[in-house]
Amino acid sequence: MLSQSLVQDVLNEALTTGGDFAEVFVEDRLTNNLSLQGGLVENSLSGRDFGVGIRLFKGFQSTYTYTTDFTKEGMLKAAKRVAQTVHGDQLLKITDFGQQQVKVLHPIQQMPQSVDKVRKVNVLKKVHESASQYSDLITQVSIRLKDEEQNVLIANSEGAFIEDQRVRNILTVQSIASEKSRMESGYINTGALAGLEHLESIDVNFYGSEASRIAATMLDADPCPSGTFPVVIDNKFGGVIFHEACGHSLEASAVAKNKSVFSNKLGEKVASDLVTYIDDGTLQNEWGSINIDDEGEAARRNVLIENGILKGYLVDKLNARIMNTDITGSSRRESYRFAPTSRMTNTFIAPGESTREDIISNTEYGIFAKYMGGGQVNPATGDYNFGAEEAYIIKNGKIDRPVRGATLIGNGAETLKKVDMVGNNLGHGAGMCGASSGAVPVNVGQPTLRVSELTVGGTKGDA
Structure with a gap:
């Protein structure tokens, strides 16, 4: 994401006034949001966010700032901001990073960005069908899917320099049951630190009908x-x-x-x-x-x-x-x-x-x-x-x-x-x-x- 030499310069800039620990957190996040209302696509939004956070310790004191300017000048300017908050005599300087590799505990099979939106919509429509057909009392069904890919780099003055990829998706279903002047809702979700294989492996009939079952049941509750x-x-x-x-x-x-x-x-x-x-x-x-x-x-x-x-x-x-x-x-x-x-x-x-x-x-x-x-x-x-x-x-x-x-x-x-x-x-x-x-x-x-x-x-x- 960023070179070791650039990150090293940013950390050393943060340490110029006597801080005893400095950290850089770099994030590049891709997000997709998809929603269905009444079985039709209501929203389909995608976005990307990139930024850098810089943290400095002096004893128990902590200072934090962030910037979306990832040029060298922009990041050094942010590092100077945190440096100005501390004063000390012992100046640290980082000269090298250790070789660190993330142990991947959570395998990803289908990256969200590689899956066509039509496939996602088809799964959501199946959820809607099971929810809306549960009972004549169901008057509204809302379904939302959010998936994201977050890539991060974490480096600090103790020599850490490590990158990680986090991929998540979550499906939420809400059903509304109505009868005369009464209305009740049912809500259920399922999420995973996984790719879109999670979405295609779930029991869509359960999640749709369960949200509607809750709503219909509570409509008749005492x-x-x-x-x-x-x-x-x-x-x-x-x-x-x-x-x-x-x-x-x-x-x-x-x-x-x-x-x-x-x-x-x-x-x-x-x-x-x-x-x-x-x-x-x-x-x-x-x-x-x-x-x-x-x-x-x-x-x-x-x-x-x-x-x-x-x-x-x-x-x-x-x-x-x-x-x-x-x-x-x-x-x-x-x-x-x-x-x-x-x-x-x-x-x-x-x-x-x-x-x-x-x-x-x-x-x-x-x-x-x-x-x-x-x-x-x-x-x-x-x-x-x-x-x-x-x-x-x-x-x-x-x-x-x-x-x-x-x-x-x-x-x-x-x-x-x-x-x-x-x-x-x-x-x-x-x-x-x-x-x-x-x-x-x-x-x-x-x-x-x-x-x-x-x-x-x-x-x-x-x-």
Whole structure:
């Protein structure tokens, strides 16, 4: 992408005023967006973005800038900007880079740019057909496909010079069901760190009909009762609660500032014995996976909580300095416009020994949250509330009637301790996670599990 000699000049320019670490991040991103509305192509947009980010450390101080001017003069000018923010006597100079090769963990078979748009549209039309024909109640179907190829170069004053290619695509389906004055929606997606082979390998009938099934089911749902109940949360995207309420609190960006409920608790019991919580960027071709992080460190599997005991955090280079600990290959950013920091990849609760059927049959009365929607969390306290996109009453150990308006309210640290059954059906769900370094692709995951007691906000009515 850029020559070693040019990158070396930029790094040395950044170090001229006494910084003790400099980094260059070069990005070239190609993006395609395709959407269907009512079975017809609504939008087909493509774009390309190129930029260079430059970061400088002096002790615990970090300065970041970026430029879209990739001439030598433009990049040296940007390097001077960060250099002006620090002052020191010891001047570093980089004279050589080590030879580094990315270990490709996630093979790509069909590059997005090589696939004709007609092939993509044909797949999306099949999804639309299965969604629209599910029920006469379905009045609208929206389908979106985004694919991208991101090529990056990461170099720093410690001698790193490494290039990586990230190829992703994600398909989202939303169906609207209507009857008289009522309207409900159903949403589902599937994403992968893979080429367009992912799109052509999925069960299009499932994704289309499932979005419509959710919408049609919730159209006939009763109001959800409010109160405190056992709550069974289904697998895959059900893990979003633990991602938001617990995962962010295990990132060094919060821990290093003592703004996390898990700060200074390594080795302590923080969850039920049944809970093992893992972040693993090496899972092959998963949506949140990486070959290397955005500081050039290899992807790895990080066990954060093991059998209820806090074992570690997700740590980036700057916060490793502050915390005096090792980095974990967990530094990520949305693009060259953002400085990287500690972020999740594929974060999930490990499978247990119960079946979904066991968990439900052992629940006399409670709520079954099959699909989770959006929510809010306070990362400093772990307090959260999440809406359930699709939920049911459990009565006498069986799934009973569907209910709408269910909101799960709790505290992440407390919820971890109240997990009393964990299923054996681990699944992952794709999402985008927003934080200080922008929005990055992540997987959230878990098996079906039960929280013994959780506050459910709903609509007043008889249970």
